[in-house]
Amino acid sequence: MIDIDFDKMGGLIPAIIQDNDTGEVLMLGFMNKEAWENTLATGKATFFSRTRNKLWIKGETSGNVQLVKEIRIDCDNDTVLLKIDQVGGAACHTGFKSCFYRIIESGELKTIGHPIFDPKEVYKK
Amino acid sequence: MIDIDFDKMGGLIPAIIQDNDTGEVLMLGFMNKEAWENTLATGKATFFSRTRNKLWIKGETSGNVQLVKEIRIDCDNDTVLLKIDQVGGAACHTGFKSCFYRIIESGELKTIGHPIFDPKEVYKK
Numbered sequence: 001m002i003d004i005d006f007d008k009m010g011g012l013i014p015a016i017i018q019d020n021d022t023g024e025v026l027m028l029g030f031m032n033k034e035a036w037e038n039t040l041a042t043g044k045a046t047f048f049s050r051t052r053n054k055l056w057i058k059g060e061t062s063g064n065v066q067l068v069k070e071i072r073i074d075c076d077n078d079t080v081l082l083k084i085d086q087v088g089g090a091a092c093h094t095g096f097k098s099c100f101y102r103i104i105e106s107g108e109l110k111t112i113g114h115p116i117f118d119p120k121e122v123y124k125k
Numbered sequence: 126m127i128d129i130d131f132d133k134m135g136g137l138i139p140a141i142i143q144d145n146d147t148g149e150v151l152m153l154g155f156m157n158k159e160a161w162e163n164t165l166a167t168g169k170a171t172f173f174s175r176t177r178n179k180l181w182i183k184g185e186t187s188g189n190v191q192l193v194k195e196i197r198i199d200c201d202n203d204t205v206l207l208k209i210d211q212v213g214g215a216a217c218h219t220g221f222k223s224c225f226y227r228i229i230e231s232g233e234l235k236t237i238g239h240p241i242f243d244p245k246e247v248y249k250k
Binding site for chain 1: 133141165
């Protein structure tokens with residue numbers, strides 16, 4: 001039995017999403033119990049969207065789902081780490097591979113790399 | 126100017142800690158504004174401990190500080206990723222290199238690897 005501590009953060013746990021091949025950290029999302037169980041049941045990363053206040057199967061709009069290859073749990077049972085294969089190559093809604101596409105250099109933000117897709121083409125709305 | 130969104134989670138942001146050499150995800154902590162600014166000012170990862178309700182310079186007890194080599198910020202400005210050098214080799218208070226030392230296999234938790242230090246020796250209390 002895997003006992004995840006959802007109480008510590010009011011029903012949510014942070015889920016770190018890491019590229020299974022390269023180890024690059026792609027994003028961080030939050031899961032409630034339903035999102036966690038859906039992830040286990042389907043093998044597709046599922047989150048709870050805090051802004052939309054509903055279950056969010058990553059890629060349900062864009063088709064860029066995250067296929068879960070490995071799941072790890074931290075020492076406190078309150079954070080999970082998912083190693084995934086990113087369909088379409090980009091995890092970020094901006095079109096970048098990783099949501100962490102900006103680095104701090106000399107106190108300023110600098111963008112690294114280029115978008116893989118054009119959000120206007122993918123999210124036609 | 127780097128504008129971090131501390132409001133989304135009541136004054137805290139998640140900070141993913143990644144080994145600068147290997148890319149292994151070592152832990153996740155939370156930072157408030159003070160912890161974030163202390164991290165930038167000192168180059169040592171500083172968190173806000175939710176259980177102790179106070180600023181927590183990682184390694185202040187064990188000596189195993191985290192020397193920050195790179196900082197990235199996500200697309201929503203509400204999560205940061207720190208690539209660090211882990212003094213002492215282990216980030217987890219249990220003595221394991223990573224807090225994510227357990228993997229889910231066939232629905233069960235399985236421990237990977239061995240502790241690097243003995244917590245009883247390091248935290249003499």
